[in-house]
Amino acid sequence: MTYFLGIDLGGTNIKTGVVDDNGAVVSKHSQPTEGKYGADRVLKNMVDAAQTVVDAAELTLKDMAYIGIGSPGPVDTENGIVISSPNISGWSNYPMRNLIADALGRPTVLANDANAAAFGEYWVGAGASPDIQNLIMLTLGTGVGGGVIVNGQIISGTCGYAAEVGHMIVQPDGRECGCGQKGCLETYASASRTAVRACEMLAKGKASSLQAIYKSDPQQITAKAIFDAAAEGDELANEVIDQTAYYLALACISLTRILDPQMFVFAGGMALAGDALLSRIRQHFDAQNWHAAPNAVTLEIAQLGNDAGLIGAAAIAWDANRND
Numbered sequence: 001m002t003y004f005l006g007i008d009l010g011g012t013n014i015k016t017g018v019v020d021d022n023g024a025v026v027s028k029h030s031q032p033t034e035g036k037y038g039a040d041r042v043l044k045n046m047v048d049a050a051q052t053v054v055d056a057a058e059l060t061l062k063d064m065a066y067i068g069i070g071s072p073g074p075v076d077t078e079n080g081i082v083i084s085s086p087n088i089s090g091w092s093n094y095p096m097r098n099l100i101a102d103a104l105g106r107p108t109v110l111a112n113d114a115n116a117a118a119f120g121e122y123w124v125g126a127g128a129s130p131d132i133q134n135l136i137m138l139t140l141g142t143g144v145g146g147g148v149i150v151n152g153q154i155i156s157g158t159c160g161y162a163a164e165v166g167h168m169i170v171q172p173d174g175r176e177c178g179c180g181q182k183g184c185l186e187t188y189a190s191a192s193r194t195a196v197r198a199c200e201m202l203a204k205g206k207a208s209s210l211q212a213i214y215k216s217d218p219q220q221i222t223a224k225a226i227f228d229a230a231a232e233g234d235e236l237a238n239e240v241i242d243q244t245a246y247y248l249a250l251a252c253i254s255l256t257r258i259l260d261p262q263m264f265v266f267a268g269g270m271a272l273a274g275d276a277l278l279s280r281i282r283q284h285f286d287a288q289n290w291h292a293a294p295n296a297v298t299l300e301i302a303q304l305g306n307d308a309g310l311i312g313a314a315a316i317a318w319d320a321n322r323n324d
């Protein structure tokens with residue numbers, strides 16, 4: 001058996017896992033990132049977390065064929081450098097790969113965390129079939145994250161900014177996005193923004209079973225509450241979800257024109273809605289999609305759940321090992 005160590009570096013927690021070459025998690029561990037204390041502290045925490053999870057698997061670092069790190073924000077994968085990181089102070093052009101490789105004594109690879117998670121789905125998740133070599137993942141959470149796999153490889157772009165699918169413009173002159181653009185996909189179709197759109201309609205006094213919840217605590221209007229109401233036949237909830245699905249479908253069509261993928265994989269909290277979301281995206285996709293040639297792209301829900309980040313990090317380690 002070959003083992004890989006995955007390190008999923010989040011803004012809040014560092015999640016580590018020892019993963020075997022079938023993608024099974026042998027052991028896992030989570031501890032606070034402590035990003036506010038600066039880069040050196042985070043690096044130390046990553047090293048400690050790695051040792052802890054290897055001990056928990058009753059293995060040693062020498063048993064790890066490769067170490068993979070998934071880091072938020074843009075990274076230079078070739079040189080193993082974190083270009084910048086949204087939640088960790090002092091990380092600018094930080095040579096993380098070599099620092100971890102030196103500290104742990106094993107060959108190490110680095111990727112953007114969303115790209116790594118997509119690669120995990122490609123390896124042992126929704127896209128695990130060997131026939132699937134072209135896959136795009138959209139993660140629907142606070143924002144909309146993404147990863148693009150073409151010919152079995154992560155596309156990271158010139159400066160590590162590729163696959164930012166959440167910042168595709170889907171509405172000309174639309175809602176303002178934190179990135180400086182207007183009308184980005186994530187300003188309409190993330191889980192949080194879906195809830196915001198529902199609250200805007202509820203604030204206008206439109207009839208809905210969600211009104212009582214909204215009046216007592218608007219924070220309780222979550223994507224899940226909206227899907228639950230829609231399942232009970234609530235019209236407003238159905239309208240909100242339909243619009244979310246519409247924008248996601250537009251984004252998927254544009255991505256399909258450029259990349260001709262075999263599969264879209266939807267991850268994140270809102271993807272837990274399953275077919276209630278997928279069937280609507282499919283409907284809009286088929287209605288708007290071109291007729292120039294048949295298109296067999298499938299829409300799937302991600303399979304790796306809460307372990308997606310660490311399995312993704314292990315997946316890039318597995319990939320580096322197979323290409324060694």
Ligand SMILES: [Zn+2]
Nearest residue numbers: 167177179184
């Ligand atoms: Zn944006």
